[in-house]
Amino acid sequence: MAPERDIEIELRLLIEAIYLKYDYDFRDYSGASLKRRVRHALVQFECQTVSALQERILHDPNAFMQLLQYLTIPVSEMFRDPGYFLALREQVVPLLRTYPSVKIWVAGCSTGEEVYSLAILLREEGLLERSIIYATDINPRSLEKAERGIYPLEAIQGFTNNYQKAGGRQALSDYYTAAYDGALFDKSLRAQVTFADHSLATDSVFSETQLVSCRNVLIYFNKTLQDRAFGLFHESLCHRGFLGLGSKESLDFSSFARAFEPVSKHERIFRKR
Amino acid sequence: MLGGSAGGVTALLCLLETLPADYRLPVVMLLHLPDDRHSELAQVFQRRLALRVKEAEGGETLQPACVYVAPPGYHLLIEQDRSFSLSREAPQHHSRPSIDVLFESAADAYGAALAAVLLTGANQDGAAGLAAVKARGGLTIVQDPTDAQVPTMPEAALALHTPDYVLALPDLRALLKELDKSPC
Ligand SMILES: C[S@@+](CC[C@H](N)C(=O)[O-])C[C@H]1O[C@@H](n2cnc3c(N)ncnc32)[C@H](O)[C@@H]1O
Numbered sequence: 485m486a487p488e489r490d491i492e493i494e495l496r497l498l499i500e501a502i503y504l505k506y507d508y509d510f511r512d513y514s515g516a517s518l519k520r521r522v523r524h525a526l527v528q529f530e531c532q533t534v535s536a537l538q539e540r541i542l543h544d545p546n547a548f549m550q551l552l553q554y555l556t557i558p559v560s561e562m563f564r565d566p567g568y569f570l571a572l573r574e575q576v577v578p579l580l581r582t583y584p585s586v587k588i589w590v591a592g593c594s595t596g597e598e599v600y601s602l603a604i605l606l607r608e609e610g611l612l613e614r615s616i617i618y619a620t621d622i623n624p625r626s627l628e629k630a631e632r633g634i635y636p637l638e639a640i641q642g643f644t645n646n647y648q649k650a651g652g653r654q655a656l657s658d659y660y661t662a663a664y665d666g667a668l669f670d671k672s673l674r675a676q677v678t679f680a681d682h683s684l685a686t687d688s689v690f691s692e693t694q695l696v697s698c699r700n701v702l703i704y705f706n707k708t709l710q711d712r713a714f715g716l717f718h719e720s721l722c723h724r725g726f727l728g729l730g731s732k733e734s735l736d737f738s739s740f741a742r743a744f745e746p747v748s749k750h751e752r753i754f755r756k757r
Numbered sequence: 758m759l760g761g762s763a764g765g766v767t768a769l770l771c772l773l774e775t776l777p778a779d780y781r782l783p784v785v786m787l788l789h790l791p792d793d794r795h796s797e798l799a800q801v802f803q804r805r806l807a808l809r810v811k812e813a814e815g816g817e818t819l820q821p822a823c824v825y826v827a828p829p830g831y832h833l834l835i836e837q838d839r840s841f842s843l844s845r846e847a848p849q850h851h852s853r854p855s856i857d858v859l860f861e862s863a864a865d866a867y868g869a870a871l872a873a874v875l876l877t878g879a880n881q882d883g884a885a886g887l888a889a890v891k892a893r894g895g896l897t898i899v900q901d902p903t904d905a906q907v908p909t910m911p912e913a914a915l916a917l918h919t920p921d922y923v924l925a926l927p928d929l930r931a932l933l934k935e936l937d938k939s940p941c
Pocket of ligand 1: 557558560564
């Protein structure tokens, strides 16, 4: 195994190469976890060194797309942390109702589970028809899966439990049909959804919104990049708009701590001051 | 850094209970527990320890005189600047948080200034992590399998590398106190 210092150098070069060649900016991601994922990729790519991996991805866009699957951690669940969705339903939806139309941004939507969860919630609250959901991510393969809305049947039991704990008013099975070896979610749920490639690291705000939900994305960013993302959310949110984060994410260490007030501290839902 | 699994609560309480409130080294403890039982862990320990206990948060810098508890459902890592980060990557050895993940990243961040302790447990997590600590010059300690409530985890570690110490809890406890006195 190469000495540690060499790996650090190679990693920086790899990240730089990815940025220069493909415009994906991982320079301000948390290093420890990024390193782990690259190490993992080395084994899968059968590369001896990070430099060898760099050579591969520089000359082969398909290989880069494959590497992106390791770098982005495309894992999600429907109604993940049910308490969050319950709090949205009880504390945020009543206020969203006061707007003639509602725009929602799901940043880092991955394979779409969070988007369908929100769509179901909004439908049950009678809000979906006048909502527009922007679902964004940097991983095109995840976005494709999100648009398809097919999830493995093995995952459905967990989703169903979450849905019930999240205050679901029906049966989750009302929203999907079993297809192939997966559950295909009703396409009317995504009639109001626009899926788009958008990076919190390099792109800018594209619309005014009333709610931003960005969960389990910021944990992978360092403070600089977290602040950039919070800046985008702050700019996108309307006066008194809502921001929902993942269960272990907070504004505490950011320069936007004072720009938001908690709605539910426990569920990490905030409101623009 | 201390990692444990089955039987780990008792072992960790025994080790940390007698550490004084001004123990200088930051302590990080990771236990495999079901997510729901895990949530009160920091409170349970706080009631019994003189040291301050808190759940580790992403972005937080490690401070002396504090015991950090790894939160449930996430991997806990240490960054180069000696702050925590969290990750939702797949479980390792069916464990999230995983001891391997914590130890490997801590080895990178602390090098020779790290002491890693692997306690009782029923799986293989931690063995590779401990070897990584050793490879970076850190101090490695494994609970004596005969002293462990469940010996699988210590045994797995011993099969992979020879730690600096193999100790029963009372000796391990004394060693932890000693460590704080050594310059680092
Ligand atoms: C762990 S998933 C979270 C999925 C979902 N939000 C949830 O909580 O279940 C993290 C997602 O963030 C995306 N991501 C990573 N960096 C990003 C960036 N700079 N901009 C937007 N999305 C990003 C990844 O592609 C990945 O799909």
